[in-house]
Amino acid sequence: MSKVFIFSKSRSKTGKIRYLERAFIERGHEILWLKTPRVLRRKGKNADAYMLDQIESFNPDIVFINSQDIPFSVLKQISGGPIKTVMFFEDPWVTSILPDVFERGKLVDIFLVTAEGVLEEYRKAGVKNPVYIINACDRYVHRRRHPILPIWKSDVAFIGAARENESRVDLIQRLDEICNVRVYGKNWELINKKATLKNIYPRSYSLVCGGTKIVLGADNTSSLYGYWSSRLPFTLGCGGFLLTNYVPGMEKFYTNREHLVWYKSEDECIDLVKEFLAKPKERERIADQGYRYVHEHNTFHHFVDRVLALCDQNRP
Numbered sequence: 001m002s003k004v005f006i007f008s009k010s011r012s013k014t015g016k017i018r019y020l021e022r023a024f025i026e027r028g029h030e031i032l033w034l035k036t037p038r039v040l041r042r043k044g045k046n047a048d049a050y051m052l053d054q055i056e057s058f059n060p061d062i063v064f065i066n067s068q069d070i071p072f073s074v075l076k077q078i079s080g081g082p083i084k085t086v087m088f089f090e091d092p093w094v095t096s097i098l099p100d101v102f103e104r105g106k107l108v109d110i111f112l113v114t115a116e117g118v119l120e121e122y123r124k125a126g127v128k129n130p131v132y133i134i135n136a137c138d139r140y141v142h143r144r145r146h147p148i149l150p151i152w153k154s155d156v157a158f159i160g161a162a163r164e165n166e167s168r169v170d171l172i173q174r175l176d177e178i179c180n181v182r183v184y185g186k187n188w189e190l191i192n193k194k195a196t197l198k199n200i201y202p203r204s205y206s207l208v209c210g211g212t213k214i215v216l217g218a219d220n221t222s223s224l225y226g227y228w229s230s231r232l233p234f235t236l237g238c239g240g241f242l243l244t245n246y247v248p249g250m251e252k253f254y255t256n257r258e259h260l261v262w263y264k265s266e267d268e269c270i271d272l273v274k275e276f277l278a279k280p281k282e283r284e285r286i287a288d289q290g291y292r293y294v295h296e297h298n299t300f301h302h303f304v305d306r307v308l309a310l311c312d313q314n315r316p
Contacts, residue, residue, distance in 0.1 A: 005058055006033040008066035015202050017066055019138040019300040027304055032058045036069045048074050062311055068100055079107035084311045088112040110310050116249055117225030135230040136303040137237025137294050141202045144239035145210040151196050152211030155179035155277055159200050159208060162187040168218035171266050184208060209240030217244025225249045233298055236290035241283040243272055259290040
């Protein structure tokens with residue numbers, strides 16, 4: 001059994017840290033979760049001393065840091081010691097914050113990143129042990145639901161915000177011309193489209209997946225090798241039929257037209273929407289196989305197992 005100290009913000013919207021916490025506990029490990037912003041707000045200039053005291057009192061084997069949710073000064077004091085430090089950075093395409101990420105990454109023992117294509121960039125920046133890991137679903141929250149209310153029913157559903165000059169906004173507009181499309185997220189007034197809901201929480205996510213015929217995947221970038229958003233495992237975990245943008249390296253983990261369906265251009269996406277709206281049995285078959293696959297191979301319990309295995313491999 002390991003003792004794991006988690007640094008993170010509260011993740012009430014996506015629940016990822018709660019999923020990880022539960023997975024660690026159900027695997028037999030002891031957890032202490034410190035919500036960094038709350039400590040900084042309440043303790044002020046004494047926050048560092050408080051955090052270090054909490055670490056010393058808990059005496060963890062592993063400190064798990066979500067994103068950058070640890071003060072640099074605290075990380076610097078525990079780095080290089082007997083405690084194994086693990087940092088998980090989900091959005092490697094957000095280049096504007098990379099300098100701060102690099103500085104923390106240089107100090108941790110294991111730096112987990114969700115894009116295989118950036119590993120060399122991190123190594124060149126001085127991050128000593130960047131490791132590629134894919135996102136996961138939760139075995140309890142992400143499950144099939146069968147909604148009744150019409151707000152969950154559509155031909156195509158997209159879950160995510162609209163941003164100016166993004167190709168997915170154009171894609172939604174094109175799909176609107178051929179079928180019933182619902183969007184769930186913020187800023188869709190930019191194209192004069194009303195979002196069914198502006199905020200989607202875990203239960204709502206599964207209701208969308210259960211009610212729509214096609215869940216559309218359209219990530220911010222599709223050129224970063226091995227990177228896709230958590231929309232992929234969440235959708236499969238909820239039993240949704242996912243039509244998503246192809247990312248190089250995706251075939252290492254998922255099989256096209258078996259676990260999901262991918263497209264390589266807007267025109268192909270349009271054609272595939274038309275094809276699969278007319279094939280309900282095929283949608284059901286693929287969604288079922290995707291659901292079984294992620295729950296058997298890629299839940300947060302599997303994620304935790306991979307993290308602990310990495311820690312064992314990297315012990316002095």
